[in-house]
Amino acid sequence: MPSPASDSNNPVLRLDSVSLGYGDFTVLRDISLEVSRGQVVAMMGGSGSGKTTLLRAATGQLRARAGVVTLFDQDLAHTDARQLQSLRQRMGVLFQQGALFTDLNVFENVAFPLREHATLKPADMLARVLNTLEAVGLRCAAHLKVAEISGGMARRVALARAVILEPELVLYDEPFAGLDPISLGITARLIRSLSDRLGCASVVITHDIAESFAIADQVYLVGQGCIKAHGTPATLHASTDPYVQQFLNGHPDGPVPFEYPSTPAFESWLSRQGVAQ
Numbered sequence: 001m002p003s004p005a006s007d008s009n010n011p012v013l014r015l016d017s018v019s020l021g022y023g024d025f026t027v028l029r030d031i032s033l034e035v036s037r038g039q040v041v042a043m044m045g046g047s048g049s050g051k052t053t054l055l056r057a058a059t060g061q062l063r064a065r066a067g068v069v070t071l072f073d074q075d076l077a078h079t080d081a082r083q084l085q086s087l088r089q090r091m092g093v094l095f096q097q098g099a100l101f102t103d104l105n106v107f108e109n110v111a112f113p114l115r116e117h118a119t120l121k122p123a124d125m126l127a128r129v130l131n132t133l134e135a136v137g138l139r140c141a142a143h144l145k146v147a148e149i150s151g152g153m154a155r156r157v158a159l160a161r162a163v164i165l166e167p168e169l170v171l172y173d174e175p176f177a178g179l180d181p182i183s184l185g186i187t188a189r190l191i192r193s194l195s196d197r198l199g200c201a202s203v204v205i206t207h208d209i210a211e212s213f214a215i216a217d218q219v220y221l222v223g224q225g226c227i228k229a230h231g232t233p234a235t236l237h238a239s240t241d242p243y244v245q246q247f248l249n250g251h252p253d254g255p256v257p258f259e260y261p262s263t264p265a266f267e268s269w270l271s272r273q274g275v276a277q
């Protein structure tokens with residue numbers, strides 16, 4: 001058995017020269033990064049740049065085509081389904097589409113991982129779930145059905161569910177999407193304080209520069225199939241690289257591509273449309 005990350009000073013998650021893709025499409029090449037305990041790492045990049053693809057590699061959903069993905073000191077290329085399952089129990093994932101169970105109320109959604117993986121007395125279960133809901137400002141929404149809460153509230157419930165088991169690594173895919181400015185600031189602070197309090201490693205995939213720069217220790221900027229820049233928020237702010245500057249300032253013109261690139265699959269589809277171009 002691997003030693004728990006809590007006994008190790010190694011990064012919780014590490015990618016060494018990793019390539020990732022789907023079918024004949026290589027999305028990312030030669031990606032190297034690491035995330036350590038207590039760190040908040042922001043993963044930024046344009047739409048379609050491969051941020052969610054990176055997250056899939058970290059959970060073992062997507063195997064690396066080249067390079068090594070190491071999670072809790074285990075090379076994911078050499079894990080079977082059972083080992084992967086036990087590694088995943090040590091991580092929390094907040095998916096882009098919160099994916100709440102619509103037939104369960106807010107309380108039961110957050111309690112779900114506890115019922116699956118922990119044995120708690122009903123009173124302890126009640127206290128733990130209500131405390132976690134309180135951290136996202138939804139203690140008094142525990143009784144509501146998923147259909148009775150707003151989209152932003154649903155994101156916060158999904159966040160509470162992702163952290164209820166106090167994981168060693170939390171992956172957040174767009175945690176700020178659809179939140180009003182107050183909830184956004186509270187959620188960002190919550191991510192930071194969970195990392196500090198639990199000592200867990202956090203990876204935050206986001207487009208929100210202000211909030212993520214306020215809480216991140218390290219920022220990786222993904223683009224054009226690779227990591228274009230990485231460093232502390234201050235380093236990136238000070239960067240004179242035109243790609244970094246355009247991304248941070250949101251200028252429409254510059255090296256950051258807006259258009260989805262042509263691929264062999266697109267050219268093949270287009271040629272089958274039978275219309276001369």
Ligand SMILES: Nc1ncnc2c1ncn2[C@@H]1O[C@H](COP(=O)(O)OP(=O)(O)OP(=O)(O)O)[C@@H](O)[C@H]1O
Pocket residue numbers: 022025027045046047048049050051052053054
């Ligand atoms: N299951 C899949 N099969 C084939 N291609 C995929 C699949 N998932 C994503 N892609 C492609 O991989 C590329 C990267 O997608 P990904 O979802 O990782 O981007 P992203 O940076 O998370 O984008 P966004 O910010 O818009 O969510 C895109 O070109 C996308 O079309």
